[in-house]
Amino acid sequence: MNQTVQLPAVCEFMSRHLADVFDTMLSLKAGLVAPTDLPHYEERVTGAVGFAGPTVTGAVYLHLSAPFAKVMATTMLGLAPEELSGEAEVNDVVGEATNMLTGGLKSWLCDCGYDCAVSTPAIIRGASFVIEPTMEVEREWLVFECGAERVVVEIHIKLN
């Protein structure tokens, strides 16, 4: 039996979950700030993981500045910056972090009666791009302050 889930509840879950993932994997505190303050990154690294089931579809995008993505990789892997083998290693870490975020959301949705499966992570790199939702898909941005950095989680979701 599905509980009625709406976008604000999804966002509330994701706010808590991102703080948990960042605290656990990076020992970093991440706090939600006003979504009007969408950051502009000179170079952006975005992790993307989709989810789909009979009554819910969507995707989670984790937007980071390229320098912060590198910090995340070195912290999670316990490496010095010069030990990173390149963008592939950073991409893998950002993909895994996005996977953890979406995996948590998937579990929460399943517990609410919205069975779904998640995709493998993909990475988008670029200076300026916008991800447009398709028709009937709701979108929300969650902006987090993490030290001096801004991290954005973009949620696209369609609940049937």
Add this chain to the structure above:
Amino acid sequence: MAIKILSVDDSRTIRLIVGKTFRPYDVQIIEAANGEEGLVKAAQEKPDLIILDVTMPVMDGVTMLTKLKEDPNLKAIPVIMLTAESGRENVLQIARLGVRDYLVKPFKEDQLIEKAGRIVTLEKKVAA
């Protein structure tokens, strides 16, 4: 003799984190990127413990674990499952498979050490 731990995960990040977690201990880490590779490495290396991801391409963790339990030479190897999904159904399914323990991602390194330490004896490396 070093404890052998087989880390089976399609994410190189997670395999590196597992390696980093056990670095202070007298542990040899063996890696595999999916269940199929994991079964081959398990048969070759006879690890003392397997840390196994659930969702992987080629062969997932559930299938690998099922095959492991069917093999008389491998079925006694203890397994800790790693999963990014903490939902009730997922956890129940994992529990039914006969794993020794499970850990939900994200996890603290201390949690993995604690769970592994309940199964194998972890000894700190002696400084040279």
